[in-house]
């Protein structure tokens with residue numbers, strides 16, 4: 140994918156750039172309002188997961204090694220020059236880089252999130268934390284192009300209802316939160332994730348423990364002989380093998396969203412509604428550039444697969460208990476994807492802290508942080524104390 144061939148799916152009526160519309164679940168023209176269903180959209184816009192590509196992980200990592208072995212990057216002035224261009228061409232095929240369109244990138248000085256605006260929009264504050272200190276981020280076109288995107292399913296109208304309900308059940312939440320949640324600080328963002336696939340074949344050995352019971356005689360406190368049942372374990376060597384395919388182990392690449400919240404809003408389905416990436420899906424929305432790079436993410440994904448493999452092997456060990464499990468695993472067909480998933484985000488500052496309310500843009504699951512309004516608590520307590528005083532006065536007067 141390069142900028143010349145990507146993102147050229149203009150409106151059939153007026154030629155404007157199409158954008159994904161969550162409420163209509165279709166591409167829409169922001170200029171004339173024409174709706175273009177996905178199946179009728181120009182070739183290259185996804186109509187299913189058939190076109191979603193998995194990339195070879197080891198090949199990509201060795202390409203990154205080759206890049207790392209090159210001389211360090213040139214100072215910014217020359218970076219666009221011929222040498223810089225040759226460097227990046229040698230290291231990375233251009234068709235797998237960048238986001239398409241005419242993206243503008245900014246980095247927040249406070250939370251460090253990097254926002255990409257495929258439509259070239261200009262932001263005046265960070266959409267992740269609300270900080271006004273943002274600076275242009277030189278993209279160098281080096282980000283690995285997302286292979287696929289999970290388009291928004293929950294529209295902004297729907298998510299406002301969900302947030303309103305949530306706010307209604309928060310005691311002592313400051314009114315500022317309500318204002319932030321229900322006005323234009325609600326942002327739709329695409330977060331970067333890495334997904335990893337691998338085939339594992341493993342051999343394991345272990346000692347399987349089988350319980351058996353023996354009758355033991357003993358003398359009680361009165362000196363009489365008694366018997367009781369005692370459990371013993373017979374250890375038997377065991378071994379076996381395992382074949383397993385890991386499909387879409389997800390590793391988040393975001394720094395802008397608080398990880399506890401991300402963990403609470405549930406999974407993003409990656410097997411059904413993923414579409415091959417084109418800039419139409421993200422134009423008009425904000426994309427976060429990944430900051431967990433492929434190598435770090437691959438290590439995290441690999442660790443999780445190893446834990447899972449060990450667990451699956453231990454499940455195979457027969458008997459009632461086990462010890463000394465040894466697993467020898469080889470992983471093959473390792474592939475990865477860079478995908479974008481949708482979230483709705485409200486961020487606001489209260490006191491010195493920044494708070495986020497996050498909703499899954501596909502399922503609507505919501506998780507939020509909230510401060511307690513000192514004023515609301517103060518007046519509630521004051522009201523209770525005054526009420527109590529009044530009751531005492533009335534009781535006292537009646538005596």
Ligand SMILES: [Zn+2]
Nearest residue numbers: 150153168171
């Ligand atoms: Zn149009």
Ligand SMILES: [Zn+2]
Nearest residue numbers: 247250265268
């Ligand atoms: Zn920020």
